[in-house]
Amino acid sequence: MHRSHLGAQKLPSETALGDVAKRLRGAGLRPTRQRVALAQLLFASGERHVTAEMLHEEAQARKVPVSLATVYNTLHQFTGAGLLREVAVEGAKTYFDTNTSNHYHFFCEVSGLLMDIATGAIRIEGLPEAPDGMTISRVDVLVRVVDKRSR
Amino acid sequence: MHRSHLGAQKLPSETALGDVAKRLRGAGLRPTRQRVALAQLLFASGERHVTAEMLHEEAQARKVPVSLATVYNTLHQFTGAGLLREVAVEGAKTYFDTNTSNHYHFFCEVSGLLMDIATGAIRIEGLPEAPDGMTISRVDVLVRVVDKRSR
DNA sequence: ATTTGTGCAAATCGTTTGCATCTGA
């Protein structure tokens, strides 16, 4: 009953610290304190959709000392390494998605909540050719939803 | 051959000034100088996709005195009145589309150019139900394209 | 005359950057 040596922040479901470190190294990123801590927050539980600010606050709440600037840097580094995917929603805020596979989203315009749509649920027919000397790099589908009472 | 009374800015293809005024009034907006001028720039020729900055520069070039703040205000008022539609692309910039009907877009990640996709070209199959007490307000499809050489 | 719109400049918001300091291999 005395597992104090495991550290207070460790949750049962979390990826072991060593695994995270390995994963970061594999991506060519040094497993520093803050990167490991952020990676744990991001990848510990299922799919997540976070903004830099959200992740920063979460880190603070867990007593992980990390600056907002570093959160931004880290999110972009993870994205570059293929661990995250950016989701363009609107306005200024940028969302990062831990699900890097091809999939689409629900976006609640009221709460700002972003949710994955089950992969394969949507199929797109009649996709036109890309103009002139261009190729399609990605197709984004955003299904905007609102409270039934609104609008 | 002397149609000087029509004013120097009038182009053959432009909507007559009076029509614009009527249209604005119909939308519950006072047809002020700058609103009429901006409306002419926006609706004179086919489909347009502009940012506030683009429209502001265009106005300046045509010697229409209007401040950037007013361009922002006007774009939002027009949007609220259903004359324009906002297109969420990414990053900071907000695009406004003169085509308010249901349709999708190509977006060139290199040039930042936005293009309409012919209405009806794309069909979406298997759209899932909106979560809990929500309704779908709109479905956005953005087909991102890049130069064939890139990536 | 009243109401509404406009311009300007300052304020805000999310994000990025420069640079001195720290840290991991």
Place this chain on the structure above:
DNA sequence: TCAGATGCAAACGATTTGCACAAAT
């Protein structure tokens, strides 16, 4: 050791806002 990371605060770009002035009905 020493390249690479981090923190801080200042810089930034897009957008919004407060308020005195101007224009539309």
